[in-house]
Amino acid sequence: KNQVEQSPQSLIILEGKNCTLQCNYTVSPFSNLRWYKQDTGRGPVSLTIMTFSENTKSNGRYTATLDADTKQSSLHITASQLSDSASYICVVSGADMRFGAGTRLTVKP
Amino acid sequence: EAEVAQSPRYKITEKSQAVAFWCDPISGHATLYWYRQILGQGPELLVQFQDESVVDDSQLPKDRFSAERLKGVDSTLKIQPAELGDSAMYLCASSPGTAGIQYFGAGTRLSVL
Numbered sequence: 001k002n003q004v005e006q007s008p009q010s011l012i013i014l015e016g017k018n019c020t021l022q023c024n025y026t027v028s029p030f031s032n033l034r035w036y037k038q039d040t041g042r043g044p045v046s047l048t049i050m051t052f053s054e055n056t057k058s059n060g061r062y063t064a065t066l067d068a069d070t071k072q073s074s075l076h077i078t079a080s081q082l083s084d085s086a087s088y089i090c091v092v093s094g095a096d097m098r099f100g101a102g103t104r105l106t107v108k109p
Numbered sequence: 110e111a112e113v114a115q116s117p118r119y120k121i122t123e124k125s126q127a128v129a130f131w132c133d134p135i136s137g138h139a140t141l142y143w144y145r146q147i148l149g150q151g152p153e154l155l156v157q158f159q160d161e162s163v164v165d166d167s168q169l170p171k172d173r174f175s176a177e178r179l180k181g182v183d184s185t186l187k188i189q190p191a192e193l194g195d196s197a198m199y200l201c202a203s204s205p206g207t208a209g210i211q212y213f214g215a216g217t218r219l220s221v222l
Contacts, residue, residue, distance in 0.1 A: 043200050043213030099151035
């Protein structure tokens with residue numbers, strides 16, 4: 001069973017709308033959690049990285065939250081743009097690194 | 110801005126043939142990773158190097174896959190013989206250390222026919 005579960009598997013929203021992607025993990029011990037954006041046919045690009053003591057971090061229109069007690073993280077995208085269409089991957093590091101399967105976001109005009 | 114370079118971008122081969130992928134990490138990055146990503150899934154770690162030493166290759170199918178980083182800089186991943194199930198994106202990433210952000214290359218898309 002994967003130790004990092006992401007939901008939803010895919011999501012379609014209209015341009016300008018907000019959305020929230022979820023990441024639940026069971027990785028222990030916990031070191032940090034990262035969100036990556038992966039455009040089709042490209043390598044992942046880091047959006048945010050959070051350690052145990054951080055519960056929110058922003059990068060432009062992207063805001064990540066972390067609840068280390070419940071082992072949940074979310075990535076909120078504000079005022080979505082067509083260029084936000086991509087897969088968003090949650091990666092949790094502990095003794096090793098565990099990747100989620102990603103959420104495929106499609107932003108339509 | 111420095112990038113992780115990978116080549117080729119695309120590779121089509123027949124099963125039982127040998128293929129090789131090359132990765133040049135960001136200058137000064139001691140840690141280098143090779144991942145395999147099947148369409149619709151997250152990357153799966155194949156091998157991790159610290160300088161020229163293998164740190165983790167527990168998920169590398171060693172009967173057909175090999176990886177080297179002889180001088181602790183660029184790296185090569187080889188598959189021999191290729192099988193149909195090897196069709197995937199092969200990603201290389203590097204980081205300054207083992208706990209920091211990984212910077213990914215654009216990947217090599219392998220199709221085995």
